Amino acid sequence: MYFIVFILGITIGSFLNVCIYRIPREESIAFPASHCTNCGYKLKPYDLIPIFSYIALRGRCRKCSEKISIIYPLIELLNGIIYVIIFHFYGVSISTIFLSIFSSLLIVISAIDFKTMEIYTSTTVFGLVLAVIYIILASYFNEINYKDKLLGGLVGFLIIFLIVKISRGMGEGDYEIAGLCGLFLGLKLVLVALFLGIVIGGIVASIILILKLKGRKAEIAFGPYIAIGTFISMILGDRILQIYLAFFA
Structure with missing residues (x-):
């Protein structure tokens, strides 16, 4: 297999x-x-x-x-x-099918964002349709809690939306990606994904600045880091939460 x-x-x-x-x-x-x-x-x-x-x-x-x-x-x-x-x-499982397809979509979005600094509507619309089908099917077969996925989508969208509007350090397409990731991950895991994405993105941006590969005002694609955080959370998110609670709860 x-x-x-x-x-x-x-x-x-x-x-x-x-x-x-x-x-x-x-x-x-x-x-x-x-x-x-x-x-x-x-x-x-x-x-x-x-x-x-x-x-x-x-x-x-x-x-x-x-x-x-x-x-x-x-x-x-x-x-x-x-x-x-x-x-x-x-x-x-149904989750395996849809999470795999969504991961492929994230690869496409990330590669395009890295090359062009653009996130295309056709990719996010496809992701939204995919998420809706996933939530309907997986909740019908009791694989997921649809309320958790919808809440994850809303929270993921709002977190990055607020960061974009306040700091203007990301592009508008980034909160669309975050919302999609929340629909697939749910509330807890999307928080892990966004935290990891921000940390990884910050580290890479710092390295770029230290090595002077780009200027301070140069744009850096954030979509790939959200995607990396999402995949890590998809696989290890629950364990990361357990470790966090064990140390800080």
Whole structure:
């Protein structure tokens, strides 16, 4: 099962690369078929095997030998690993399916935000629809408490909304992401996720400033750090809360 889940993950990861490339360009994610962005060569099925095709082609286009970014196989590998981890902790369940899909969405949002400093409405709308379906199905089968998820969505949204309006240190799209994360995590876990995201983001921003990689007024994408905090909370959030209560309660 772990192998099957991993293969499914890297296969979907290949599609995520298409989304990451085309969404900022406002292109269809379905048409045209995958092709080399340099020479237009239409990729054959054997050119599209996740990770393995990249290795076989030595990271270059089969026709024009243009170098292919290593980001592509890394996204595929990351998605496969995340799917396996979620399956390990949640087993065969509705939550496994929807949390996996949501994690893939966070990869897309994070990669686009990192490259363009933009969060696109099409991704957040898809996330909202996904969250609604998840809450309805999972609550029907008694996997979750829908009130907790809705409250998590509201609180996650409001926390980052207030930070954005008061400090203007984040973008408006960040509170949309936080709201989505709350719908999937619930109240307690979204608080853990946002705390971790803010801490990790702060550490990275400090390192960037210390190394003078960017100026003090330069924008830094915060979406990826919310995503990292969300995934950690998704897997270890309850344990983190237990440790916190054991030390400070």
